Amino acid sequence: MALFTFPRRTDPADRRSPTGLEGRDFVLLIVATLGTFSNYAPLLSVVSLWSAEGGSGHGGVGAATGVTMATTVGIQLVMSRLLRRYGLRRILAAGALLLGLPTFAYPVSSGLEWVLAVSAVRGVGFGMVAVAGSALVAELVPPGQRGRAVGRYGIAVGLPQVVCLPAGVWCAQQFGFTAVFVVTGAASVLAAPLAGLMSGRRAEESEEEHAANEAASSERGGTSRPEGGLRPLAGPWTMLIVSACALGGMTSFLPLALEGDAAAPTALFVLSAAVIVGRWAAGSFSDRAGSGRLLVPGVLACALGTAGVAGAAAGLPAAAVLASVAAGLYGLGFGALQNDTLVMMFRRAGPQGHGMASTAWNMAYDAGTGAGAVVVGVASQVVGVDGAFAAAAALIGLVGPLARLERGHERAHRATPAPAGETC
Numbered sequence: 122m123a124l125f126t127f128p129r130r131t132d133p134a135d136r137r138s139p140t141g142l143e144g145r146d147f148v149l150l151i152v153a154t155l156g157t158f159s160n161y162a163p164l165l166s167v168v169s170l171w172s173a174e175g176g177s178g179h180g181g182v183g184a185a186t187g188v189t190m191a192t193t194v195g196i197q198l199v200m201s202r203l204l205r206r207y208g209l210r211r212i213l214a215a216g217a218l219l220l221g222l223p224t225f226a227y228p229v230s231s232g233l234e235w236v237l238a239v240s241a242v243r244g245v246g247f248g249m250v251a252v253a254g255s256a257l258v259a260e261l262v263p264p265g266q267r268g269r270a271v272g273r274y275g276i277a278v279g280l281p282q283v284v285c286l287p288a289g290v291w292c293a294q295q296f297g298f299t300a301v302f303v304v305t306g307a308a309s310v311l312a313a314p315l316a317g318l319m320s321g322r323r324a325e326e327s328e329e330e331h332a333a334n335e336a337a338s339s340e341r342g343g344t345s346r347p348e349g350g351l352r353p354l355a356g357p358w359t360m361l362i363v364s365a366c367a368l369g370g371m372t373s374f375l376p377l378a379l380e381g382d383a384a385a386p387t388a389l390f391v392l393s394a395a396v397i398v399g400r401w402a403a404g405s406f407s408d409r410a411g412s413g414r415l416l417v418p419g420v421l422a423c424a425l426g427t428a429g430v431a432g433a434a435a436g437l438p439a440a441a442v443l444a445s446v447a448a449g450l451y452g453l454g455f456g457a458l459q460n461d462t463l464v465m466m467f468r469r470a471g472p473q474g475h476g477m478a479s480t481a482w483n484m485a486y487d488a489g490t491g492a493g494a495v496v497v498g499v500a501s502q503v504v505g506v507d508g509a510f511a512a513a514a515a516l517i518g519l520v521g522p523l524a525r526l527e528r529g530h531e532r533a534h535r536a537t538p539a540p541a542g543e544t545c
Contacts (some may be wrong), residue, residue, distance in 0.1 A: 169486020
């Protein structure tokens with residue numbers, strides 16, 4: 122039984138091709154992404170503060186984020202099956218509701234058990250939104266525009282983290298927690314109907330192909346399995362998860378590692394902004410020059426940036442300035458790496474594997490971020506925070522040869538003429 126019924130539109134306006142980089146469907150996706158991430162981003166901090174308001178200790182405060190990410194990764198493990206059954210638009214709409222509606226329940230109690238229960242449901246919604254949203258990027262734009270589309274989608278994901286993350290804390294202090302929960306809950310809930318306004322057509326499809334694919338999809342209960350499997354995705358997946366570990370460590374431990382009230386917030390702001398710039402610039406570049414060219418520079422920037430943060434944590438001169446510069450370098454490299462790896466995974470998975478590629482990419486990002494926070498925390502008890510960051514930098518450096526290898530694979534693909542009829 123379908124979660125939602127989204128009728129196919131046949132009015133004349135839809136014949137002007139709603140797909141493509143400037144198409145209506147992609148604009149709707151960007152707006153929906155801004156809405157859902159305007160719920161997710163500010164509540165990373167606000168829910169922790171709400172839990173502390175209820176008397177939770179440091180372990181309980183961190184558990185709220187931990188439970189959210191655990192259920193996020195958990196739902197991603199079964200997303201391929203859900204996408205085959207319900208499709209991307211229905212999953213996006215359901216995820217927006219599961220992320221938004223429970224938010225209204227937070228004011229009922231700041232007790233740890235209640236906060237964790239609500240956060241667990243929201244984590245499921247976020248996992249659905251993250252996978253369906255990034256997969257729709259590949260569905261709604263042709264391959265020649267995919268780099269720029271991934272870059273613009275990255276801006277829609279990153280902008281709420283730059284603006285709403287600090288704004289949420291300030292608003293909770295000025296207007297109260299309930300006001301923040303109501304506004305952020307509404308932002309995600311209102312994003313759900315936008316999925317229903319999409320045409321449901323792939324960018325590569327003609328009107329007749331769309332009708333035929335809709336009928337075939339209904340007969341088999343969803344999209345078909347891609348032929349390539351997961352093996353072609355292993356290289357970019359490994360680079361992303363290793364590099365994401367440093368992100369988890371920085372966001373969790375920079376406030377503990379840097380002296381001065383403004384040092385850590387400034388560095389984290391620079392990092393978030395640099396990720397957006399990196400994704401946008403990489404998207405424009407990859408459409409012109411081809412994917413894979415930024416893998417080596419991206420990995421190198423991530424390693425050097427993390428090493429710089431380690432130096433700042435060790436108390437080198439001008440540590441606050443060094444931390445911001447290093448965080449910015451890491452952010453640019455990680456943003457470029459996010460864009461290039463996602464575009465590569467979409468291409469390698471093929472038109473029928475966009476959902477699988479999106480699931481794998483999001484799992485690498487989320488699992489790497491979560492694991493990085495845990496590992497840096499454990500390692501810091503032995504070698505200090507600066508030593509843990511240095512180890513993370515060395516780990517990223519180890520995937521440098523893999524980045525060169527994958528760049529060579531992409532170059533070989535570009536040099537090989539595509540078979541007749543191949544579009545990706």
